[in-house]
Structures are given as structure tokens and as C-alpha cells.
Amino acid sequence: MAKDKKVEQITDMEADFAQWFTDICVKAELVDYSGVKGFYIMRPYGYAIWENIMQYLDGRFKELGHENVAMPLLIPESLLQKEKDHVKGFAPECAWVTTGGEEPLAERLCIRPTSETLFCEHWSHVLHSWRDLPMKYNQWCSVLRWEKTTRPLLRGREFLWQEGHTIHATAEEAMEETRQMLEVYADCCETMLAMPVIRGQKTESEKFAGAEQTYTLECMMHDHKALQSATSHYFGDGFTRAFNITYTDRENKLAYPFQTSWGFSTRTIGGFIMTHGDNSGLVVPPKIAPIEIIVVPVAQHKPGVTEAALALQERLQKAGRRVKIDLSDNSLGWKCAQWEMKGVPVRLELGPRDIEKNAATAVRRDTGEKTEIPLDRLEHELPALLDRIQENLYARAKENLDNHIFAAQTPEEAKHLLDEHGGFIKTMWCGDPECEEAMKEKTGMSSRCIPFAQERLGEVCPICGRPAKEMIYWGIAY
Amino acid sequence: MAKDKKVEQITDMEADFAQWFTDICVKAELVDYSGVKGFYIMRPYGYAIWENIMQYLDGRFKELGHENVAMPLLIPESLLQKEKDHVKGFAPECAWVTTGGEEPLAERLCIRPTSETLFCEHWSHVLHSWRDLPMKYNQWCSVLRWEKTTRPLLRGREFLWQEGHTIHATAEEAMEETRQMLEVYADCCETMLAMPVIRGQKTESEKFAGAEQTYTLECMMHDHKALQSATSHYFGDGFTRAFNITYTDRENKLAYPFQTSWGFSTRTIGGFIMTHGDNSGLVVPPKIAPIEIIVVPVAQHKPGVTEAALALQERLQKAGRRVKIDLSDNSLGWKCAQWEMKGVPVRLELGPRDIEKNAATAVRRDTGEKTEIPLDRLEHELPALLDRIQENLYARAKENLDNHIFAAQTPEEAKHLLDEHGGFIKTMWCGDPECEEAMKEKTGMSSRCIPFAQERLGEVCPICGRPAKEMIYWGIAY
Numbered sequence: 001m002a003k004d005k006k007v008e009q010i011t012d013m014e015a016d017f018a019q020w021f022t023d024i025c026v027k028a029e030l031v032d033y034s035g036v037k038g039f040y041i042m043r044p045y046g047y048a049i050w051e052n053i054m055q056y057l058d059g060r061f062k063e064l065g066h067e068n069v070a071m072p073l074l075i076p077e078s079l080l081q082k083e084k085d086h087v088k089g090f091a092p093e094c095a096w097v098t099t100g101g102e103e104p105l106a107e108r109l110c111i112r113p114t115s116e117t118l119f120c121e122h123w124s125h126v127l128h129s130w131r132d133l134p135m136k137y138n139q140w141c142s143v144l145r146w147e148k149t150t151r152p153l154l155r156g157r158e159f160l161w162q163e164g165h166t167i168h169a170t171a172e173e174a175m176e177e178t179r180q181m182l183e184v185y186a187d188c189c190e191t192m193l194a195m196p197v198i199r200g201q202k203t204e205s206e207k208f209a210g211a212e213q214t215y216t217l218e219c220m221m222h223d224h225k226a227l228q229s230a231t232s233h234y235f236g237d238g239f240t241r242a243f244n245i246t247y248t249d250r251e252n253k254l255a256y257p258f259q260t261s262w263g264f265s266t267r268t269i270g271g272f273i274m275t276h277g278d279n280s281g282l283v284v285p286p287k288i289a290p291i292e293i294i295v296v297p298v299a300q301h302k303p304g305v306t307e308a309a310l311a312l313q314e315r316l317q318k319a320g321r322r323v324k325i326d327l328s329d330n331s332l333g334w335k336c337a338q339w340e341m342k343g344v345p346v347r348l349e350l351g352p353r354d355i356e357k358n359a360a361t362a363v364r365r366d367t368g369e370k371t372e373i374p375l376d377r378l379e380h381e382l383p384a385l386l387d388r389i390q391e392n393l394y395a396r397a398k399e400n401l402d403n404h405i406f407a408a409q410t411p412e413e414a415k416h417l418l419d420e421h422g423g424f425i426k427t428m429w430c431g432d433p434e435c436e437e438a439m440k441e442k443t444g445m446s447s448r449c450i451p452f453a454q455e456r457l458g459e460v461c462p463i464c465g466r467p468a469k470e471m472i473y474w475g476i477a478y
Numbered sequence: 479m480a481k482d483k484k485v486e487q488i489t490d491m492e493a494d495f496a497q498w499f500t501d502i503c504v505k506a507e508l509v510d511y512s513g514v515k516g517f518y519i520m521r522p523y524g525y526a527i528w529e530n531i532m533q534y535l536d537g538r539f540k541e542l543g544h545e546n547v548a549m550p551l552l553i554p555e556s557l558l559q560k561e562k563d564h565v566k567g568f569a570p571e572c573a574w575v576t577t578g579g580e581e582p583l584a585e586r587l588c589i590r591p592t593s594e595t596l597f598c599e600h601w602s603h604v605l606h607s608w609r610d611l612p613m614k615y616n617q618w619c620s621v622l623r624w625e626k627t628t629r630p631l632l633r634g635r636e637f638l639w640q641e642g643h644t645i646h647a648t649a650e651e652a653m654e655e656t657r658q659m660l661e662v663y664a665d666c667c668e669t670m671l672a673m674p675v676i677r678g679q680k681t682e683s684e685k686f687a688g689a690e691q692t693y694t695l696e697c698m699m700h701d702h703k704a705l706q707s708a709t710s711h712y713f714g715d716g717f718t719r720a721f722n723i724t725y726t727d728r729e730n731k732l733a734y735p736f737q738t739s740w741g742f743s744t745r746t747i748g749g750f751i752m753t754h755g756d757n758s759g760l761v762v763p764p765k766i767a768p769i770e771i772i773v774v775p776v777a778q779h780k781p782g783v784t785e786a787a788l789a790l791q792e793r794l795q796k797a798g799r800r801v802k803i804d805l806s807d808n809s810l811g812w813k814c815a816q817w818e819m820k821g822v823p824v825r826l827e828l829g830p831r832d833i834e835k836n837a838a839t840a841v842r843r844d845t846g847e848k849t850e851i852p853l854d855r856l857e858h859e860l861p862a863l864l865d866r867i868q869e870n871l872y873a874r875a876k877e878n879l880d881n882h883i884f885a886a887q888t889p890e891e892a893k894h895l896l897d898e899h900g901g902f903i904k905t906m907w908c909g910d911p912e913c914e915e916a917m918k919e920k921t922g923m924s925s926r927c928i929p930f931a932q933e934r935l936g937e938v939c940p941i942c943g944r945p946a947k948e949m950i951y952w953g954i955a956y
Contacts, residue, residue: 032600032603032604033603034549034550034596034599034600035554035557035599036550036552036554036587039550039551039552040550041547041548041549041550041596041600042547042548043547043604044545044546044547044615047545047546047547047548048545048546050548051546067522067525067526068522068525068526068529069519069520069521069522069525070519070520070525070528070620070638071512071519072512072514072517072518072519072636073517073551073589073620073622073636074514074517074573074636076513076514079513092579092580093579094579095552095575095577095578095579095587096575096576096577096578097573097574097575097576097589098574098575098576098577099573099574099576099586100573100574100624100635101570101571101572101573101624101626102570108577109514109573111551111575111589118512118519121512121513122510122512122519125510125511126510126521131806137522141620142548142551142619144551146578146579148579157578158550158551158552160548328609
């Protein structure tokens, strides 16, 4: 059968999760490979998902008083070097432009891996008085990081993201911004992408190059590995001092402002694929689905079916739904498999029997459940059904997360739990980077975060036995 | 007076038009200079204008069935070389990446100057059947062209734009697309930017590298020079043959599709500045204005004024207007000058006397005209006033254009008319590139376009005396 043939094209997730993932990226027509390793083409269906995410985030940013800007693509090497931790973190993965036009350049220019240095240079020009503060900027763009191992959506040498950059008069205000933007990201993950998150703080060794503190959202994938889905950084006045960004404060004295940055990328698309997808393909949460409902006529050669299906599509479109119709000459089985592969939340089948009954059959992508809906109830029932799908995806992912966090008292127990169940392992920790490193060596897990929601699992660090400072999450990360 | 002091900061356009222009770009806070020549920062106010333009164009593109995608930033040198005219046109102004991470690259990668080659590579992967056609794609991004002479907004080494790329089964359909997208651009220029355009075709020597035909919109600036504001290209099957892009047609034979591309950039922001601006600064057409109305309290220290102004702002916001209020401690004169500099279409003044009369005073940016509007009429009167401003800007620009097109019968007459009045000179032409070159040498003008709206000014080519083929426009271009 055509349906089986199509579904055969993707690897079972149980057989090879990594291959299953890349199969979905390609077969659901999210991305295509370009001629340069690690550079991917975001195809219309993938980009439309990103547009829905952008629309949500951009709206939230603006509500909170942020303004969009566009910074240059290129950073002179000398500018990148102004903040020492920052250049140490990023220089090894920069792409360098050495020729412009037909002339070799006097100074190499790096394609932005992130834009803190460019924002700092700009602020050093335009910030004068306390009246100018805060400056809350954002840009939508792509950045380059020359990674050795690359995978579509998860780790590209180029990826699409937004980067927010703000400066404030006080450390408190900057810290509040850092936390607020993490919450905006958490809302986006939880309400739009149906991905539950663990909010926490990165350790010294895992934080962003040049930041004083990095906050993170950690998600759990279907294979129980971790995905860092978004981060928000507090810089203190480290960069503003390095770039000599000053302003005249209310007391008429020169002062350094405090800075934040925060980013959300197309990596989260990889995240929801690995959270909700199944062996039939992609499952897109309704709130970010380019197509919420696909209308599929059954026995479309029979008189009146195509017309009725078209009328149905038009009605739903008028009701504000993102709806398409499949009138191709493919078989019904092929069509069903194709739209399942693309993860459309609801397939609405309409055939001669449905028409007779004045109804249509709605098939849920998440559960496969079929419901007959009277045509005159569609505008009412479909939004409710889409909401139920969104909730169910979140609930399933939350269950997966909650069922795969295990407490351990020793590195050996941590390793055993990991091998047995996968997931996140929580332990106490003394706060010493050496113990973090030792845990990594013994278990293969990196620290994911020091969660905001702390528990007291014991009194001592399981690695060194000294008094424990806090609880920390460990995991195998993408 | 504070007002005069502020206005003094920009050069008079009559004294130095180029300096007047860059003064506006900087003082109206549209752009800032970065550390790399030809790379500009698009500041919040400038970017907000671009966002309004993007929103309009993106909506039109989607209505017409185009889908957004994201192509890689980098093009391998070998890929760029596949179409010979194209590489000849663009290679001299490419920026080249030669190091990725810490390794020299085996092949240089060029930062996209435009993305035809990338779209072609992608289509060669994903196009299979006539069922897949047309493919109508667009991307919003920045591109790099290593120009020698650079100016903010008009000619940057990096600029923001959209590039549409489509392939079609027939030459006719591709040609229709090429013309249709030029019309979309013309609508954007005329209805949104209030810039009248001349639609026409580029000559062989002025067309896009690799195109069969380039259509253009030519606008006239305040100094009577020409600005090419947008172009739309028809490629025939030149690229699809060079990239071996084939599909199986309805007769089950392999065929090459036909291709178009079209672009609209931030250069048009430079265009409307030079069309509508004056010696007080920027004048933004209401339809693309980030702020349509600025509320300025008069004698704001007097009791009740600030509260009344805030209530007014809130009312207008609720009525869907893009409105801000200036409650800064600057003087009234300074505030007026500042918002004039930023080109806000309407300043709404509210002072104790206005409050007594239950009215506000609206001041038009385009004419300086003041009108007292009763408060309960504001929601009704302001949209109408904004429409009148939009129409007036267009009418003034149209008058400037119409009054500065002159017909000439000889190169000498053309040169004389140009020296006397500036503007566009129209002549007949035999179609020979050598005559085009001769005209350029004799007058300093380049050919702007062969306008769609043809006239018969005579029977012979004014350069060679052979029979004339068509009418052509000449001008000095930005």
C-alpha cells in the first residue's frame, strides 16, 4: 500500500533516534542540505513554523518595550578581542573574511557568532545620559559558529535566531530583565511548542563566554537526552567597562551601565521534533502549525466531493483557521501518510458517506483518534479539538520529563540510573568546578543547570563529601 | 532659541545635498556608523520604518502565493561560477571567507551578494515533476557587495532586502511573474512611500548580471537625480540550464523551467528621504511612519496638562493610531524641532488654552499648517488628516517628477537641458549599445530605462541618425 511505502522511508526512532530525526527533517520538507557542510536551507514548511514562533516572540518583546534593530554582519578582529573571556569562547569557531572585492583586507573580519561586541560599540556612540536608559534592543538574524559536528536544526554552522541586548542603569534592573526574558522563553516553549522546561542557572564552566550568569531552559527529548532550548545572560558591567560605555547619571557623574543578552533559535524546532515526533513523522503543536487542518477528500472522483471539500476549506479559512486542501491525484493512503509525515494536527476527511450524514471525520495526529463532527458544528468543535491536541502534547511531554528525573547520592548511582533509564539525574553539589569535572568523567553527563526549584537531597557533595551548596541536574545533552 | 540650535545641526539641502542627506540619516537616528566602512547600524527608528515596509510587502507576496525560506549565507566559489554572466557581474564585489574555525578552507566561500545560485542549487534537489511548479519563494535577509563608494541607506557594503526567486513551467508565466512583482513594488513605492515611479526596462548594458530582461522603477529625488528603487528580472532558462534543473513535464519529458528574481531594499528608505525631506529634517509618509502622531504638551508644568495629554495619547492608541507622547523635560521649542527632524507626520499640541477650548492643535509636518481640532472629533479628523498628508507628499513628488522630464533631439540639447534643469531627459534611440555609450560620454548621463509608456519623439536616433527603435530615459543616478 502506498501509505506503508511512504512511512517506510523514515527510520524507526527505537532503531536509530539520530537517523529518525534527520529523516523527519528531510521528509517533512523542513530543511534541505546545501553544498557547504553545516549550512542548511530552511524550506517553506520549516520556515513557516519559524515565522509563527517569531511572531509570538516579537510581539512579546515589543509589549515589554524592546525595539528591533539591525547590526552589521561582520566584526573586526580587534573589536571581538576587547572582552577577554568572550573572545576566548568564540574566536575558535569564527568564520573569517580576509578578502573584500579584489583586495586583501588590512584586518580580518569575523562573521558574527553573536553580537555583544557590536551592540557595545554602538552603545559607546549613542549612550549619553541616564535619560537614554534602559536601551532594550533585539535583532532577528543568522549567526555563524564553525562547529565540527553538525546536524540540521540542532547544530548548524549557521542558524537563525533572535538576540536581545539591553543596558540598564542598575544591576538589579539588568538582573530583572535577564530573568524576565527567560520567563518569556519559558512561556514560548510551554504554551507554543508544548515543551515543558526546567528553569535554572548554568555553572561557571557552562555559562556564556563573558557572562556573569547564564540562565537556561532545559528540555527533555523523547530519547531522554537534554536539549538546552534558550538562554538569558547577565553581564554585570564587564563588557561596558571593557568597551568604555559610560553615561552621566542623575548625580551628574560618569557611570557604567549593566547589560544583558538572550537568544532563542531554530534549535527549538529540533527540540519539539524530538519531543513530539513519532514513527509516522513530525507532530507539530497546533499553535505553531503552518497548517492546522488538512482537508482530504475521500473518493474525490465521485460527483460533488471535491466541491464539498472546497466549500469546507473556504468556510474554515473564513473562520480564521490555517487550513489547506489536498486535491492532488495521489491515493488516499499516500495523502494520509504525507500529512502525517508533515505533522498537521488535524486531518479532516470528507467523502460521500460523510456528505450524506452532513458531517466530516476529524483525525487527530497525536492520537490517531477519529471523530465525526456535524458540519454545522465545525467552527465550534475544531478550535476546541486543536486546544485539546496542544494540551495533550504538553501533558505527554511533561509526563516523560517527570518520569525521567532521578535522584542520586553517589556518582556510581548516577551512572547506574542513567544507564538504566536515561533522563536527568539530580544530585547535591558543593559548587566546586573540579567536582563538576569529576562527575562528567565518571558518568559522561554534563551539568545541565542549578534549577531554580531547589530540593535538599542530602547534606554533602556526592563527589568530594564536603558540605553541599545546592542541587544540580546532570544529563547527556544535544 | 533651542529650536534653532537643533535645526542648525543639519546642512541646508541647497548648500550640500549629499551632506544634508547624511545629516538626516544620523540626526533623525535612522542609522549609526559601525567600525567597518560601508556597514551601518539600523537603529530602532530606521528599522521600524523598514518593518512597516516589510509588513506591507510580505503580505502582498503571500497573497500572491509566495512562501518564505532561508538560504545559507555562504556560496562556494565553484557554485557562483556556474552561470558565466552572473559571476562576471558579482565576483569583483564579493567578500570571501577563507578560514572557518581555526582551519583554512579548501574552497573560498563568498558571502551572498544575491542568492540566485543558492536557489538554483536547491531547486536542482527538490524539483521533480510539473506538479511541483511553480515554486515561488522569497527571503528577507542582508547581502554584501564590496562597493568602493559607500553611503548610508543608498549604497552600503551590506544592505537589508528581500529577494524573491521563482521558477515556472513556461516562459510566459515567468514573464508574467516578473511584471507582476514590478507592479507590487510600484504599488509599495506609490501608495506606501508616496514616491511616484517610472516603470521601464533596463538596456542590455544596465541589466542584472545573468538576466534576459530587467525591469526597473526609476524615481526622481529632490535634487532631480534618479534613484533606481526596485528591479525585477526575467532569466528565461539560462540559469536552469547552467544548473541542470529539470522536471518531468505533463508529456513525461524532461524540461527546463523558467526563472525570475526581484528585490526591494532599504535603499528605498534613502529614496523617500531624498524625495520628501526638507531643511528641518526627515518627512516620513504616514503609512510607513513608526509614529504617526506625537503628542506634545504645552506648558506641561501647569496643573492638569500632563494628565490631559496622557489621556489623549491613550485615546488615540485605542483608536489604533501609532502615537507617542513627549513628556521629557526638554523645552517646547526643542521638542518641536526634534519631532520635525524625525519627520513625524502630525504633532498634536495640547496646552491650557486648548484644554479650556476642549480642543487640540494639529501641526502638519509636510506644510507646517496648524488646525484646531475639537477633542471629540479627533478619532475622525486625524485619520483624514494623515491621508491628506500622504496624498500631498505624493502629489508634490509627482509634480517634481513631471516638471523635470525633458525631451531632446540631440545629445547637445540633452546636455544643455540637464545642465539647465536637471531631471530625466527622454530621447529616441536605435537600440545600439554603442550609441548608449556615446550618449553617456557626451552628457554624463546613464540610461535609466526604456519606459513602458512609450512616446514617438522623432524618427531617428539622435546619436547615430539611424532609424529610432524606441524612446529611452537618461539621467544622473544615485
